[in-house]
Amino acid sequence: MLKIVSPFVILTIITSLACENNIAEDQIDQLEDCTNVETYYSDSVLPIMEQRCTICHSGNAPSGGLGLESFSSVRNSMAATLDRVNRNQGSSGFMPQGGSKLTDNEISILQIFFEMECE
Ligand code: HEC
Numbered sequence: 487m488l489k490i491v492s493p494f495v496i497l498t499i500i501t502s503l504a505c506e507n508n509i510a511e512d513q514i515d516q517l518e519d520c521t522n523v524e525t526y527y528s529d530s531v532l533p534i535m536e537q538r539c540t541i542c543h544s545g546n547a548p549s550g551g552l553g554l555e556s557f558s559s560v561r562n563s564m565a566a567t568l569d570r571v572n573r574n575q576g577s578s579g580f581m582p583q584g585g586s587k588l589t590d591n592e593i594s595i596l597q598i599f600f601e602m603e604c605e
Contacts, residue, residue, distance in 0.1 A: 520604035520605070522602075523561075523599070523603075523604045524557060526598070526599060526602060527557050527560065527561070530595045531560060531595060531599050532560075534592050534595065535554050535555075535560060538582045538585060538592075539554045539581070539582060540554055540555055542583065543555070549583070552566075554567075561599075564596065564599065564600040567581070568593075568596060568600055571587070571588050571592075571593055572593065574587075575587040
């Protein structure tokens with residue numbers, strides 16, 4: 487009896503492992519799809535920028551020569567942005583300049599956006 491059941495059990499395990507792998511691959515595919523990164527930008531990142539940054543970083547002569555109004559400009563300056571918002575409030579180069587430090591939650595949203603990958 488055992489000899490009949492075992493191959494079936496093994497096959498079941500292999501099949502379920504394969505399925506888990508597929509789910510993991512689907513999640514990676516989703517991350518690589520820029521649509522999701524853009525959605526995350528509009529839903530979570532843009533509100534922070536509009537509330538805390540674009541008052542200075544927008545228009546024809548943005549502060550520091552850096553406009554933070556579009557997906558690509560925010561995306562391209564994420565490393566510099568993370569550097570600035572992680573500095574101590576009041577220290578040189580701290581952003582938002584003259585304002586209060588972003589909350590831990592806001593900073594982690596920016597960090598996640600920075601780490602999201604897409605092609
Ligand atoms: C009150 C105006 C003001 C606000 C608000 C502000 N900034 Fe700035 N920002 C500046 C000025 C002025 C500079 C140029 C001086 C400097 O580099 O520190 C600058 C420079 C920068 C730079 C460096 C640009 C470069 O190319 O070196 C980054 C990145 C930046 N800001 C990000 C942000 C982010 C992100 C926010 C919102 C969380 C923000 N700033 C809010 C005024 C502001």
